[in-house]
Amino acid sequence: MVNEKVINNTNQFIPEDFIISALLSLNSHLDWHILFDLSEHEKTFIELVKDLGIEDKKLEYHIEKLLKNGIITHYYRNEFLNPDYSFYALSNLGRRIIENINRTFSFSDKQVELKKETRA
Numbered sequence: 001m002v003n004e005k006v007i008n009n010t011n012q013f014i015p016e017d018f019i020i021s022a023l024l025s026l027n028s029h030l031d032w033h034i035l036f037d038l039s040e041h042e043k044t045f046i047e048l049v050k051d052l053g054i055e056d057k058k059l060e061y062h063i064e065k066l067l068k069n070g071i072i073t074h075y076y077r078n079e080f081l082n083p084d085y086s087f088y089a090l091s092n093l094g095r096r097i098i099e100n101i102n103r104t105f106s107f108s109d110k111q112v113e114l115k116k117e118t119r120a
Helices: 004-008 016-025 029-040 045-052 056-068 092-105 109-119
Strands: 072-079 082-090
Touching: 016 056, 016 092, 029 045, 029 056, 029 072, 029 082, 029 092, 045 056, 045 082, 056 072, 082 092
Parallel strands: none
Antiparallel strands: 072 082
């Protein structure tokens, strides 16, 4: 598994081959759905199953792949008196991927107005 210190340190340089490998691992719609779902906030496995409407085994496969490639993280937190309450969240790399997608494909009102003006 990838060294989480490298992936979660916001000031750390992430090697190009690692970024390419991570992006290539996002090779199904379900991988992207998991990524966008976790961009809202951290979630438990059960929350992801409910949000995505898929079988446990299928989700397990995709989560393991995203964990292995450093796109998401998994951690335990003592919550509701249950010491094994576990959560999934975007890693720093996962957050950067989502931020760049949002920045690339989101338009401000001024950009949309400029596009309308150029068509007229």
